Amino acid sequence: MRHFRTLLAHELRTALLSWNTWAAAALFLALMGGIHFFALLEGSRIASERTPVEATLWFFWLPLLCVLPLLTMRSFAEERRSGTLSALLTTPASTAAVVWSKFLSAWAVWVTFWLLFTLFPLLVQQRLGTPGETRLSDPSVLWGGLCFIAVSGLLHVAIGILCSCVTRSSALAALLAFISLLALTAAGGAMESLPIESWTWLSWLHEPAAHLRTFAHLQDFAAGILDSRPIVLYGTGTLLCLGLAVLAVEGQE
Amino acid sequence: MNAATPSPEAAVVAERLTKRYGSLTAIEDLSFSVAPGEIVGFLGPNGAGKSTTMRILSGTMSGTSGRAAIWGVSVALDPAGAKRNMAYMPENNPLPEDMRVEEYLTLRAKLKDVAADRVEERVQRVMEDCDLARRAAGRLIGQLSKGFRQRVGIADALLAEPKVVILDEPTIGLDPHQILGIRDLIRSLRGKMAVLISSHILHEVEQVCDKVVIINRGRLVAQGRTEDLRRELLPDCSFTVTTKADEATLLAACLRCEPKATLTPLTATTSDWNTFRVSLPANSPARDSLAAGLAIAGIPLREIAEIRYGLEDIFLAATRRTPTESPRS
Numbered sequence: 001m002r003h004f005r006t007l008l009a010h011e012l013r014t015a016l017l018s019w020n021t022w023a024a025a026a027l028f029l030a031l032m033g034g035i036h037f038f039a040l041l042e043g044s045r046i047a048s049e050r051t052p053v054e055a056t057l058w059f060f061w062l063p064l065l066c067v068l069p070l071l072t073m074r075s076f077a078e079e080r081r082s083g084t085l086s087a088l089l090t091t092p093a094s095t096a097a098v099v100w101s102k103f104l105s106a107w108a109v110w111v112t113f114w115l116l117f118t119l120f121p122l123l124v125q126q127r128l129g130t131p132g133e134t135r136l137s138d139p140s141v142l143w144g145g146l147c148f149i150a151v152s153g154l155l156h157v158a159i160g161i162l163c164s165c166v167t168r169s170s171a172l173a174a175l176l177a178f179i180s181l182l183a184l185t186a187a188g189g190a191m192e193s194l195p196i197e198s199w200t201w202l203s204w205l206h207e208p209a210a211h212l213r214t215f216a217h218l219q220d221f222a223a224g225i226l227d228s229r230p231i232v233l234y235g236t237g238t239l240l241c242l243g244l245a246v247l248a249v250e251g252q253e
Numbered sequence: 254m255n256a257a258t259p260s261p262e263a264a265v266v267a268e269r270l271t272k273r274y275g276s277l278t279a280i281e282d283l284s285f286s287v288a289p290g291e292i293v294g295f296l297g298p299n300g301a302g303k304s305t306t307m308r309i310l311s312g313t314m315s316g317t318s319g320r321a322a323i324w325g326v327s328v329a330l331d332p333a334g335a336k337r338n339m340a341y342m343p344e345n346n347p348l349p350e351d352m353r354v355e356e357y358l359t360l361r362a363k364l365k366d367v368a369a370d371r372v373e374e375r376v377q378r379v380m381e382d383c384d385l386a387r388r389a390a391g392r393l394i395g396q397l398s399k400g401f402r403q404r405v406g407i408a409d410a411l412l413a414e415p416k417v418v419i420l421d422e423p424t425i426g427l428d429p430h431q432i433l434g435i436r437d438l439i440r441s442l443r444g445k446m447a448v449l450i451s452s453h454i455l456h457e458v459e460q461v462c463d464k465v466v467i468i469n470r471g472r473l474v475a476q477g478r479t480e481d482l483r484r485e486l487l488p489d490c491s492f493t494v495t496t497k498a499d500e501a502t503l504l505a506a507c508l509r510c511e512p513k514a515t516l517t518p519l520t521a522t523t524s525d526w527n528t529f530r531v532s533l534p535a536n537s538p539a540r541d542s543l544a545a546g547l548a549i550a551g552i553p554l555r556e557i558a559e560i561r562y563g564l565e566d567i568f569l570a571a572t573r574r575t576p577t578e579s580p581r582s
Contacts, residue, residue, distance in 0.1 A: 006363045017351065083347030086313050090341045091364040092333045 003093035011105035024070040032117045035059045051138045053121045057145040069177035072160025075102045077173040099245045107157045141222045148221035155234040158241035165248040188212030261325035264289045264447030270319035279305045280471040290444040294458035295451040297468040303451045311341035324416045340410035344421040350395030365413035379408040400431035420450045459564040467571040475571035486570040487562045488535030495528045495556040510546035511539035
């Protein structure tokens with residue numbers, strides 16, 4: 001545990017001082033700022049049931065696919081390429097402590113990015129809104145959506161970490177993470193759009209596919225519905241990915 | 254930090270270590286040991302399996318079969334326990350470029366279980382010992398010269414006062430001054446830590462190490478003290494003789510001392526004085542009486558000296574006698 005704390009502090013410091021993190025932060029804020037701006041414009045032109053914040057959060061997949069791989073790609077790939085991972089593993093620190101520290105550090109940075117995003121709707125509300133009015137920014141939707149980002153982010157970051165464990169190339173790690181996250185995000189919707197129920201040999205897949213609907217999870221969280229099933233899904237998926245990451249690091253070293 | 258641990262007979266034990274990569278065998282049935290406080294040179298040609306062996310001993314790679322133990326702790330069964338007693342500096346000494354030396358060593362000290370109240374003291378101590386304190390403590394590792402980077406690697410290895418230090422090519426790429434510094438530093442560890450050091454600079458190993466282990470093509474070909482190996486591998490003895498006598502006269506005198514003696518001219522006979530190499534068979538009694546025998550025979554001598562075989566000769570002799578059946582498929 002002592003090693004884990006030391007490693008986590010080191011990883012957070014490294015993330016804070018890394019140009020990579022700042023570049024990812026800039027890209028993230030530019031993306032989300034732009035999306036929120038257009039959501040506000042759209043909201044001012046057409047009356048909609050969805051608030052601009054809700055419409056912006058609906059685009060969470062864009063930074064997920066473009067920014068998250070940038071945060072996780074170097075975590076193991078770069079250290080393996082430079083050899084510093086081998087040096088780290090000559091200490092009594094366990095592989096699991098190394099993997100978990102990198103994971104939690106990347107997750108903390110990811111959640112921090114989203115907390116920074118909240119400045120946009122809060123500033124808009126402060127400048128343009130009136131007290132008690134939720135048309136511009138509904139706090140319950142905002143914080144519910146952020147809870148979804150934090151919970152699903154556990155699995156998303158774990159996937160990025162796992163992808164970084166299996167290669168020495170940061171670029172390849174980012175590409176693998178992009179493909180994996182795209183598949184995960186689109187899987188539920190794609191499987192639902194297929195006429196699975198009419199295919200008797202695949203009918204058993206209908207129920208599990210319904211649990212993979214990422215956008216439905218976001219909708220539930222934003223509406224304040226706390227369903228334990230997605231939490232279990234993201235939690236177990238995270239543990240599985242990190243377990244595989246530990247095996248991958250131990251196997252390659 | 255391990256002061257209370259009773260001293261085992263061997264600080265490092267490799268017992269029938271084998272490592273295979275598919276059909277390729279990197280090392281096979283490799284057995285040797287390093288006693289506590291002993292400095293042992295680990296030698297072999299490129300690709301002999303030195304780094305593989307060191308990585309298995311350090312716990313960063315698992316062997317296919319055999320047993321590796323550090324200070325009595327099995328590396329495979331209790332890797333964390335073995336690592337607590339050991340420090341390993343890999344061949345290319347990978348270091349994070351974006352950390353400052355003091356900061357890096359502090360992190361490593363914490364990861365190596367140095368007591369929290371001793372971290373600062375130990376970091377300062379190793380920086381003093383490795384001549385880093387004044388010139389490099391606050392600098393980014395990425396900006397350091399090769400010599401200073403090696404010093405950082407060695408300082409890291411000494412941080413937790415381990416019982417065993419494994420150094421893979423610690424002087425590679427250093428200039429002669431830096432090599433001298435590192436050599437003195439390693440020498441100062443004698444009696445305090447068991448050191449297993451691989452190097453291509455055989456002269457350096459000969460100067461620093463109590464014992465050598467020589468491997469070739471993944472197999473052990475010789476191990477022991479340099480003197481013992483010299484007797485075992487190069488039992489014959491040779492002398493250089495500088496004389497005014499011609500080759501035939503000198504050979505006749507030598508044959509009177511030892512009937513199996515051979516003579517080889519070493520320098521061109523452009524002046525009055527010529528130099529020859531006189532070779533005697535193993536355990537020849539003439540080894541002690543050749544000089545006297547030549548003097549009695551009236552050979553005008555300017556110099557006679559026994560040729561001392563160096564580690565380089567021992568290494569070449571040992572690697573030549575590698576078993577013919579290669580372990581590498």
